[in-house]
Amino acid sequence: MAFTNEQLERYSRHIILKEIGVKGQKKLTASKVLIIGAGGLGAPAALYLAAAGVGTIGIVDADVVDLSNLQRQVIHTTEDIGKKKVDSAAETMRQINPDVTVNTYHQFVTGDNILDLIEGYDFILDGTDNFPAKFLINDACVMAGKPFSHAGIIRFKGQLTTVIPGESPCYRCIFKDPPPKDAVPTCRQAGVIGAMGGVIGSLQAMEAIKYITGAGELLAGYLLTFDALSMQFRKIKLPPRGSGCAVCSDHPTITKLIDYEQAACELKK
Amino acid sequence: MKIIVSGEKKEVAENLTVAALIEQEKVETPQYVTVSVNEEFIESGSFADRILHEGDEVEFLYFMGGGK
Numbered sequence: 001m002a003f004t005n006e007q008l009e010r011y012s013r014h015i016i017l018k019e020i021g022v023k024g025q026k027k028l029t030a031s032k033v034l035i036i037g038a039g040g041l042g043a044p045a046a047l048y049l050a051a052a053g054v055g056t057i058g059i060v061d062a063d064v065v066d067l068s069n070l071q072r073q074v075i076h077t078t079e080d081i082g083k084k085k086v087d088s089a090a091e092t093m094r095q096i097n098p099d100v101t102v103n104t105y106h107q108f109v110t111g112d113n114i115l116d117l118i119e120g121y122d123f124i125l126d127g128t129d130n131f132p133a134k135f136l137i138n139d140a141c142v143m144a145g146k147p148f149s150h151a152g153i154i155r156f157k158g159q160l161t162t163v164i165p166g167e168s169p170c171y172r173c174i175f176k177d178p179p180p181k182d183a184v185p186t187c188r189q190a191g192v193i194g195a196m197g198g199v200i201g202s203l204q205a206m207e208a209i210k211y212i213t214g215a216g217e218l219l220a221g222y223l224l225t226f227d228a229l230s231m232q233f234r235k236i237k238l239p240p241r242g243s244g245c246a247v248c249s250d251h252p253t254i255t256k257l258i259d260y261e262q263a264a265c266e267l268k269k
Numbered sequence: 270m271k272i273i274v275s276g277e278k279k280e281v282a283e284n285l286t287v288a289a290l291i292e293q294e295k296v297e298t299p300q301y302v303t304v305s306v307n308e309e310f311i312e313s314g315s316f317a318d319r320i321l322h323e324g325d326e327v328e329f330l331y332f333m334g335g336g337k
Contacts (some may be wrong), residue, residue: 040335041337060288076324129336130334152332154302154335159331184334185334187335190320192335223330240308244310
């Protein structure tokens with residue numbers, strides 16, 4: 001399908017890039033990205049992916065917008081307090097770019113629903129705030145062969161990696177099991193600088209766009225860490241996908257999804 | 270001897286183990302840190318036995334659970 005004059009104008013700064021061009025922009029228009037978590041990471045990622053013209057964006061979140069979210073979750077406004085985050089996020093994305101089809105899923109990801117949720121999407125973004133969800137997303141994406149961006153943020157620090165199942169090391173290659181509940185602090189307990197979601201969530205959107213368009217090299221096989229206090233980025237090379245991983249090795253010992261028990265940072269009582 | 274810890278050169282004692290380095294570097298939540306030496310993961314059960322050598326490159330990888 002040819003772009004309209006308005007679309008050529010809207011995406012002109014992409015189209016002029018030799019790594020993207022009309023061809024890359026068409027790939028973006030045809031692509032489907034699922035964002036799990038419409039919070040600190042998911043909010044900026046969703047804004048940039050909508051603006052970039054990703055054709056279909058799915059957003060999964062079971063929460064409603066809370067006043068304490070607005071310090072960092074830039075897709076929601078003060079007027080949105082009390083609204084479902086997925087609805088608030090969808091509204092903003094449609095306002096930014098009416099070309100985008102937004103699918104909303106007002107639910108938590110679980111072992112029962114996650115494979116159905118990710119099935120129709122080309123790339124997944126993990127913007128969740130708890131280890132059970134991060135392990136679940138990793139395992140489901142590995143089992144379904146879906147590439148995804150993993151990220152975490154806390155205090156003045158953030159990190160991310162991109163996983164191409166079967167090629168690059170997965171989250172479980174790095175961390176075998178979730179830490180026990182409350183062993184590692186959450187954002188609610190420890191705090192997080194709002195702009196960190198902007199830095200790391202935007203990098204996740206960047207990886208999605210690069211995956212879809214084929215531009216450059218992905219962060220597969222690397223963990224990118226950022227410390228805002230020292231203003232240091234480090235791209236740490238990860239050991240290769242090994243034979244030892246319980247989920248992504250050629251002979252996995254985890255073949256069923258696991259719903260680990262743990263209260264999330266933002267879960268309501 | 271000199272080793273590289275998180276990208277920075279460090280002078281450390283000979284025969285330093287991974288466990289001793291974790292303590293020396295005051296690693297946060299040391300029981301949950303993942304360690305790689307020369308781009309190879311070290312099993313946490315071997316931290317006390319794994320002796321570091323001149324030029325080894327050590328990385329500490331931390332859980333980061335936040336995002337919302």
